[in-house]
Amino acid sequence: MNTETIKKEENKSAKTERISGSEAIIRCLIAEGVDILYGYPGGAIMPVYDELFKYQDRIHHVLTRHEQGAAHAAQGYARISGKVGVAMATSGPGATNLITGIADAQIDSTPIVCITGQVPSHLLGTDAFQETDIVGISTPVTKWNAQVTKASEIPEVMAKAFYIAKSGRPGPVLVDITKDAQFEEFDFKYEKCTAVRSYNPIPKTDINQVKAAAELINNAKKPMIVWGQGVILGKAEEELIAVVEKSGVPAAWTILGASAIPTSHPLNIGMVGMHGNYAPNKLTNECDVLIAIGMRFDDRVTGSLDTYAKQAKVIHFDIDPAEINKNVKADVAVLGNSKESLALLLSELNANTHDSWLQEFKDLYAIEYDAVIKGDLLPEKEGLTMGEVLKEINTHSKGNAAIVSDVGQHQMIACRYAEFNLSKSNITSGGLGTMGFALPAAIGAKMAEPDREVVAIIGDGGYQMNIQELGTIFQQKVPVKIVVLNNEFLGMVRQWQQLFFDKRYASTEMTNPDFVTIAKGYYIDAKRVTKREELADAVKEMIASDASYFLEVCVEKEDNVFPMIPSGASVSDVRLS
Amino acid sequence: MSQEIKTFTISVYTENNIGLLNRISAIFQRRHINIESLTTSQSEIKDVNRFVIVVKITEEQAIKVVGQIEKQVEAIRAYYHTNEETIFTESCMFKIKSDLLFEEPQIQNIIKDSDSRIVTVNKEFFVLEKSGRRFEIEELREKFEAYGIMQFVRSGRIAVTKDEMKVSELLEDFKKL
Ligand SMILES: Cc1ncc(C[n+]2csc(CCOP(=O)(O)OP(=O)(O)O)c2C)c(N)n1
Numbered sequence: 001m002n003t004e005t006i007k008k009e010e011n012k013s014a015k016t017e018r019i020s021g022s023e024a025i026i027r028c029l030i031a032e033g034v035d036i037l038y039g040y041p042g043g044a045i046m047p048v049y050d051e052l053f054k055y056q057d058r059i060h061h062v063l064t065r066h067e068q069g070a071a072h073a074a075q076g077y078a079r080i081s082g083k084v085g086v087a088m089a090t091s092g093p094g095a096t097n098l099i100t101g102i103a104d105a106q107i108d109s110t111p112i113v114c115i116t117g118q119v120p121s122h123l124l125g126t127d128a129f130q131e132t133d134i135v136g137i138s139t140p141v142t143k144w145n146a147q148v149t150k151a152s153e154i155p156e157v158m159a160k161a162f163y164i165a166k167s168g169r170p171g172p173v174l175v176d177i178t179k180d181a182q183f184e185e186f187d188f189k190y191e192k193c194t195a196v197r198s199y200n201p202i203p204k205t206d207i208n209q210v211k212a213a214a215e216l217i218n219n220a221k222k223p224m225i226v227w228g229q230g231v232i233l234g235k236a237e238e239e240l241i242a243v244v245e246k247s248g249v250p251a252a253w254t255i256l257g258a259s260a261i262p263t264s265h266p267l268n269i270g271m272v273g274m275h276g277n278y279a280p281n282k283l284t285n286e287c288d289v290l291i292a293i294g295m296r297f298d299d300r301v302t303g304s305l306d307t308y309a310k311q312a313k314v315i316h317f318d319i320d321p322a323e324i325n326k327n328v329k330a331d332v333a334v335l336g337n338s339k340e341s342l343a344l345l346l347s348e349l350n351a352n353t354h355d356s357w358l359q360e361f362k363d364l365y366a367i368e369y370d371a372v373i374k375g376d377l378l379p380e381k382e383g384l385t386m387g388e389v390l391k392e393i394n395t396h397s398k399g400n401a402a403i404v405s406d407v408g409q410h411q412m413i414a415c416r417y418a419e420f421n422l423s424k425s426n427i428t429s430g431g432l433g434t435m436g437f438a439l440p441a442a443i444g445a446k447m448a449e450p451d452r453e454v455v456a457i458i459g460d461g462g463y464q465m466n467i468q469e470l471g472t473i474f475q476q477k478v479p480v481k482i483v484v485l486n487n488e489f490l491g492m493v494r495q496w497q498q499l500f501f502d503k504r505y506a507s508t509e510m511t512n513p514d515f516v517t518i519a520k521g522y523y524i525d526a527k528r529v530t531k532r533e534e535l536a537d538a539v540k541e542m543i544a545s546d547a548s549y550f551l552e553v554c555v556e557k558e559d560n561v562f563p564m565i566p567s568g569a570s571v572s573d574v575r576l577s
Numbered sequence: 578m579s580q581e582i583k584t585f586t587i588s589v590y591t592e593n594n595i596g597l598l599n600r601i602s603a604i605f606q607r608r609h610i611n612i613e614s615l616t617t618s619q620s621e622i623k624d625v626n627r628f629v630i631v632v633k634i635t636e637e638q639a640i641k642v643v644g645q646i647e648k649q650v651e652a653i654r655a656y657y658h659t660n661e662e663t664i665f666t667e668s669c670m671f672k673i674k675s676d677l678l679f680e681e682p683q684i685q686n687i688i689k690d691s692d693s694r695i696v697t698v699n700k701e702f703f704v705l706e707k708s709g710r711r712f713e714i715e716e717l718r719e720k721f722e723a724y725g726i727m728q729f730v731r732s733g734r735i736a737v738t739k740d741e742m743k744v745s746e747l748l749e750d751f752k753k754l
């Protein structure tokens with residue numbers, strides 16, 4: 001590695017010490033403030049595990065039950081805390097098992113560092129036992145990756161890995177370390193990385209673009225904000241609220257942006273996208289200025305691009321220049337960190353209100369309420385709905401829980417109905433839509449923020465994709481609350497089969513095991529609810545519990561999630577039934 | 578913006594990094610863009626590599642691809658240029674039977690007119706090297722083809738731009754950080 005191309009934070013107190021590569025890895029982690037990591041041992045990473053054993057009072061390694069669980073746990077840790085999550089695995093199958101989590105972190109901009117063991121360097125390229133080209137495999141799904149074959153490279157590569165993972169638009173980094181490099185001794189000294197020559201994490205904000213944006217907003221009659229995770233990643237929640245309140249602009253969110261502004265805020269007009277709220281979807285095609293903040297116009301947000309906000313002037317705030325004009329052409333693009341660019345915007349904005357425009361959102365909300373929300377939250381039919389479960393969780397957690405959802409109908413219901421008072425409270429797999437994400441991600445979230453209530457909301461399908469992580473919950477005594485909304489179907493796929501494939505339910509029906517018995521097998525308190533009368537008390541008992549708790553709610557089998565923008569349709573064609 | 582498909586030369590200044598070629602080619606692969614040619618070499622700046630990539634795409638695609646390339650940590654800067662904005666060339670080599678030099682008097686004339694260079698001659702074969710535009714190389718190849726070519730090989734395009742790219746300044750700025 002070319003040392004002139006990175007900047008280091010000089011560490012004067014550090015004297016060099018002769019240690020092994022594997023000890024160096026642990027020391028690097030400690031120097032980066034890592035207190036917990038998730039992983040699974042195996043041949044090519046054993047020297048590092050041996051050091052973890054020696055350092056166990058300073059760094060807590062959590063043995064997950066599958067490397068995919070380790071990657072998602074690292075993601076959950078990162079998403080709730082804003083810190084870098086760390087996962088570790090052995091070479092070959094251990095490393096490939098991390099890939100789904102890495103891909104998920106890449107598309108959802110989650111800072112994680114994955115460390116994989118590799119066969120000794122003299123065996124590289126020989127099809128050695130458990131050799132796999134993990135650097136090659138992970139290249140398209142990492143922000144950066146590197147292979148280390150000499151112990152002396154470890155400090156610099158590790159420093160660079162953490163810096164790249166967390167700076168700018170965050171993302172996953174993989175460091176692959178050969179076994180001989182783990183054994184080798186060298187003179188260790190750690191200096192944090194503060195810059196990489198070829199990498200510009202935060203483009204400069206152009207004040208003229210900010211002024212142009214402010215001018216459009218100040219003169220707009222029907223402006224609308226759509227914010228995304230960029231607000232949370234940029235720690236710009238306060239700035240966003242200030243912008244919204246001063247300008248009086250109604251503000252909607254993407255799934256990953258959820259919770260940056262409390263649900264109860266009067267200018268929070270709900271979620272955009274395929275199963276988002278009726279008003280912000282419909283009115284996207286009526287606003288005169290659309291202000292996108294830290295979001296990337298994903299196709300699940302925009303529907304058909306040919307009919308998306310064509311009438312509006314578009315202002316796009318983003319840290320990543322490659323997002324500008326990628327999907328939607330911006331009339332004004334403001335590059336930079338959301339915290340700084342929104343602060344600059346605030347001082348250029350006129351105090352304003354948009355009462356009659358806001359009323360249009362409220363009117364459409366009333367339509368959605370009658371057509372969808374009432375039936376979801378206050379059902380009159382016999383079967384339980386997913387929505388009423390969320391409503392009980394809101395009540396008993398007082399809106400302070402972090403909701404970790406999996407993928408499917410329950411996820412959309414959770415995002416639509418969970419009430420959030422606190423930021424970083426909606427942890428879900430957005431861009432990749434990874435079933436199996438929630439259970440391990442909830443473990444990571446709860447361990448990162450033990451004082452927060454963490455409730456995982458999972459479908460009966462996705463639950464069985466990483467159900468083995470109950471073992472981690474049990475062994476580590478992680479007091480997460482697990483809610484499985486059991487409709488005995490791969491519900492979201494079934495919904496599409498019903499609506500678009502003439503109800504041909506190909507391979508979506510599930511014959512499920514006794515989930516309560518399984519949870520109890522792991523010594524986790526567990527209960528099943530089948531009747532409405534039992535629901536409130538069960539949720540109350542779950543939230544009140546100090547330990548981990550499993551709650552299965554048997555819900556209506558063939559309920560659908562609405563509103564819905566059929567794929568490829570326009571946002572204004574959002575359906576209520 | 579023009580939706581016309583044109584030849585663009587994409588120039589990328591990079592750190593000298595093993596994995597980067599993979600990352601860059603994956604950006605084209607994901608978008609089903611065929612790489613016409615790709616050449617990497619040392620650039621004018623010490624320890625900085627330069628990729629010259631030739632693709633046939635729309636300008637809109639070129640902008641997006643350049644954005645995605647620049648996003649890679651080890652890519653210092655990427656640019657796209659049209660043919661008119663660059664000076665470019667390719668080079669090629671012919672391996673031809675030496676007998677032909679004596680048996681076919683035309684061969685000597687072709688060589689003379691072709692602005693090419695003889696690299697080596699021995700009893701069995703001679704090797705000719707030529708650089709120039711694609712059509713010049715193709716013309717020459719067609720002429721020799723009538724007599725038989727033992728081996729032919731052509732390199733990818735290399736190109737310099739008419740405008741400055743200011744990469745050194747960028748690197749100087751880094752030192753001031
Ligand atoms: C790993 C993975 N495989 C397949 C899918 C496709 N998929 C999306 S939603 C879904 C159904 C999820 O069913 P379930 O977990 O029971 O939740 P529900 O929709 O019933 O709430 C499937 C199969 C996916 N998102 N992820």
